[in-house]
Amino acid sequence: KTLSNHLILFDEECPMCMGYTQLFVKTGMLNQEGRVAYQKMPAEVCPIIDRQRAVNEIALVNIQNGEVTYGIKSIFKVIGHSLPFFKPLFTFSPFIWLMEKFYAFISYNRKVIIPAAIKKEGLQPSFKLSYRLIYLLVTWLVTAYILTAYAALLTDFVPLGGRYREYIICGAQIAFQGLIIFFYKREKFWDYLGNMMSISCAGALLLGIGLLAAKILTLPAISFLFYFMVIAGLMLLEHLRRSKLLALGFLLSITWVIYRLVVLGLILVFK
DSSP states (O other), X not given: OOXXXXXXXXXXXXXHHHXXXXXXXXXXXXXXXXXXEGGGOOTTTTTTSOHHXXXXXOEEEETTTOOEEETHHHHHHHHHHHOGGGHHHHTOHHHHHHHHHHHHHHHTTHHHHSOOOOOSOSOOOOOOHHHHHXXXXXXXXXXXXXXXXXXXXXXXXXXOOOTTHHHHHHHHHHHHHHHHHHHHOGGGHHHHHHHHHHHHHHHHHHHHHHHHHHHHSOOOHHHHHHXXXXXXXXXXXXXXXHHHHTTOTTHHHHXXXXXXXXXXXXHHHTO
């Protein structure tokens, strides 16, 4: 069932927002004309909605009666109309609360999870320090946990450290790079740290494929070292790309590499 006479307003500078709203249209949950970027918001819609809230939480407008829903409730309304068997879940208060928190966690960090060049000046998502701090904490823990497990595959080349070695290394890198960006371009402090930890977490998740392969296949240790180096190279390229989007130049990429090389040297020296 298509939810007709509704208009969902998405952020055209957010690849995730573009992706899932386009999916709503392709699957027939919304009409072809049922989505539009809030940057190109129709004039007749402007008086109806809270513009800043629509930037923070995706807005769904009933163009017949002017009713507006925001955030996860907009998504629930679209999906629940097309797939009614989800409606009991979407009206279950604890589930709504949990998903509202998860949605806010993603929404307020979306610009650092999958960044894109800002095409024009205009309203941008509000910055919530609490959600950025939680994001840094979650990505730090996930990254360190996977690296700790992957280190066991590299013992032929790098000595296995203590249980908390990778947690200390990852945490210290946040502090080290944070110190650099604080004195270099303080206004980009939280944006850079969010992007840096997105890169680290994405690299760790890719290493998770190597961990899975190690459980299924019998491979020589050199193959896991090679895979690790490939992922590290991809991470460097992504760091350069994101630094360019943030107009930070090469300094942070250089210090990022130097930190890792110094840490590796210390591990080999004090093995």
